[in-house]
Amino acid sequence: MDQSALFENIVKKKSYLCIGLDSELAKIPPSLLEGKDPVFEFNRRIIDATHTFAVAYKPNVAFYECNGAVGWNTLEATVSYIKTNYPDIFVIADAKRGDIGNTSRMYARAFLENMPCDALTVAPYMGEDSVTPFLSCEDKWVILLVLTSNKGADDFQYHSEDGMRLFERVLNVSRNWGNKNNMMYVVGATRSEMIRDIRKLVPDHFLLVPGIGAQGGSLEEISMFGMNSRCGLLVNSSRGIIFADNTENFDSVAARKAAEIQTEMQGYLLKKGLI
Amino acid sequence: MDQSALFENIVKKKSYLCIGLDSELAKIPPSLLEGKDPVFEFNRRIIDATHTFAVAYKPNVAFYECNGAVGWNTLEATVSYIKTNYPDIFVIADAKRGDIGNTSRMYARAFLENMPCDALTVAPYMGEDSVTPFLSCEDKWVILLVLTSNKGADDFQYHSEDGMRLFERVLNVSRNWGNKNNMMYVVGATRSEMIRDIRKLVPDHFLLVPGIGAQGGSLEEISMFGMNSRCGLLVNSSRGIIFADNTENFDSVAARKAAEIQTEMQGYLLKKGLI
Numbered sequence: 001m002d003q004s005a006l007f008e009n010i011v012k013k014k015s016y017l018c019i020g021l022d023s024e025l026a027k028i029p030p031s032l033l034e035g036k037d038p039v040f041e042f043n044r045r046i047i048d049a050t051h052t053f054a055v056a057y058k059p060n061v062a063f064y065e066c067n068g069a070v071g072w073n074t075l076e077a078t079v080s081y082i083k084t085n086y087p088d089i090f091v092i093a094d095a096k097r098g099d100i101g102n103t104s105r106m107y108a109r110a111f112l113e114n115m116p117c118d119a120l121t122v123a124p125y126m127g128e129d130s131v132t133p134f135l136s137c138e139d140k141w142v143i144l145l146v147l148t149s150n151k152g153a154d155d156f157q158y159h160s161e162d163g164m165r166l167f168e169r170v171l172n173v174s175r176n177w178g179n180k181n182n183m184m185y186v187v188g189a190t191r192s193e194m195i196r197d198i199r200k201l202v203p204d205h206f207l208l209v210p211g212i213g214a215q216g217g218s219l220e221e222i223s224m225f226g227m228n229s230r231c232g233l234l235v236n237s238s239r240g241i242i243f244a245d246n247t248e249n250f251d252s253v254a255a256r257k258a259a260e261i262q263t264e265m266q267g268y269l270l271k272k273g274l275i
Numbered sequence: 276m277d278q279s280a281l282f283e284n285i286v287k288k289k290s291y292l293c294i295g296l297d298s299e300l301a302k303i304p305p306s307l308l309e310g311k312d313p314v315f316e317f318n319r320r321i322i323d324a325t326h327t328f329a330v331a332y333k334p335n336v337a338f339y340e341c342n343g344a345v346g347w348n349t350l351e352a353t354v355s356y357i358k359t360n361y362p363d364i365f366v367i368a369d370a371k372r373g374d375i376g377n378t379s380r381m382y383a384r385a386f387l388e389n390m391p392c393d394a395l396t397v398a399p400y401m402g403e404d405s406v407t408p409f410l411s412c413e414d415k416w417v418i419l420l421v422l423t424s425n426k427g428a429d430d431f432q433y434h435s436e437d438g439m440r441l442f443e444r445v446l447n448v449s450r451n452w453g454n455k456n457n458m459m460y461v462v463g464a465t466r467s468e469m470i471r472d473i474r475k476l477v478p479d480h481f482l483l484v485p486g487i488g489a490q491g492g493s494l495e496e497i498s499m500f501g502m503n504s505r506c507g508l509l510v511n512s513s514r515g516i517i518f519a520d521n522t523e524n525f526d527s528v529a530a531r532k533a534a535e536i537q538t539e540m541q542g543y544l545l546k547k548g549l550i
Binding site (some may be wrong): 022024060062063065066068069070072073076094096097098099100101103104106107109110114123124125126127128129130131145148149150151152153154155156157159160161166169170173 | 374381399403420425441
């Protein structure tokens with residue numbers, strides 16, 4: 001999927017919502033626990049209920065790996081379910097991988113070839129040759145960590161050389177590794193005051209923005225500072241949607257939460273003249 | 276396993292060799308391919324043949340994940356095989372994970388609780404709260420990326436603020452997150468000229484040093500600059516040992532390669548007066 005196709009979906013759905021499938025077994029409704037694959041069943045019902053309000057889903061791989069081989073099968077089944085039933089949806093494996101070249105190629109195979117994910121999140125610390133193996137997968141995306149939503153982002157990401165902070169250096173250097181059709185950047189919603197600086201360096205790239213909802217970031221600020229002429233934003237909410245309710249009605253409550261965010265997003269898209 | 280136990284094993288085996296189980300299916304001897312789990316069988320024979328020369332094994336998780344759920348079973352079976360048959364061996368899951376706190380906890384569960392690995396490699400970009408969840412697992416270790424062996428290390432790791440390079444800042448900040456009994460650092464053998472600077476900041480921590488063999492780092496330089504009074508080094512070789520031969524005799528050739536390195540290591544341990 002290229003940037004134009006992604007923007008078309010955003011316009012069609014009046015939404016730039018990404019729903020994070022951080023589907024922790026201990027948090028899903030007890031009524032599902034007796035089935036064969038409770039996490040898949042949870043995901044399936046969340047996806048069926050929310051897909052009209054979202055343009056992307058983002059399973060965080062940790063929540064599957066912690067269940068071992070069973071969890072991998074659940075992850076594969078979830079990605080496959082989305083792509084089979086809702087092929088326009090953009091699927092992000094939130095894995096934060098990155099290793100030396102021959103090893104990153106193996107991670108690319110795991111997530112972008114064996115599974116039909118559209119994108120993989122990647123950590124930048126090891127530099128260019130840890131990232132480029134992912135970029136050679138046709139029609140696939142790298143989403144590089146730039147400025148994360150957690151407190152620990154302050155430890156290294158603001159480290160500054162000659163006035164350029166590390167997260168700006170990551171942008172400045174990496175924007176030449178790929179292009180706006182195969183690279184995005186992770187910018188935490190809790191860092192919305194930085195989005196203006198980030199847009200100076202990458203005006204045309206999409207940003208994946210986690211941290212609204214449970215982590216407290218503001219959708220309004222993110223949209224005001226970060227939106228460009230092709231939206232340029234995928235804003236993620238995980239726990240605030242998928243764990244909004246713990247009863248048998250969890251899916252309709254999740255749909256209502258997703259619809260609320262979509263409605264707010266529609267307002268910002270209108271204000272910007274994009275729909 | 277604490278630092279004393281690790282040092283005891285080093286003294287007993289006269290070796291600080293870590294063998295990397297980067298067991299790529301396409302590279303293992305064709306004679307194994309007809310078995311039920313060729314990668315496990317390959318690992319088992321490598322381990323049985325080389326364990327007297329090594330104090331640690333390091334499966335790189337990418338080479339297992341690329342085989343999906345089957346690969347996860349192989350990884351679990353390999354770690355379990357080592358810990359059952361050679362309980363003194365230190366097992367490192369080379370996964371280079373790291374995410375916000377609640378997510379890192381899931382990775383900790385995957386590798387340090389569900390699997391009996393002793394240690395996990397972690398990327399530092401997201402800072403303290405992405406690393407500390409791993410440190411709360413008793414008797415387990417975080418091995419934090421500091422200065423990697425690949426060319427891309429130059430992109431960000433040398434980024435300097437007030438004379439302190441990023442890799443030094445990672446050391447300086449992170450050494451307070453844990454202690455010498457639950458944290459090590461990855462320093463590529465190809466960066467041996469930097470080990471003196473690194474030892475000034477972390478004189479007592481162990482360093483995991485990849486990059487000898489296929490990547491060209493020098494064991495002599497690493498040992499000269501990096502060894503401390505409790506050795507303080509685990510030096511890894513992967514492809515140079517496990518893929519030294521592609522015939523039915525691959526395990527005895529691997530053993531010979533491992534023995535050569537162990538003999539060289541014994542010399543450096545003697546020179547330092549540690550054995």
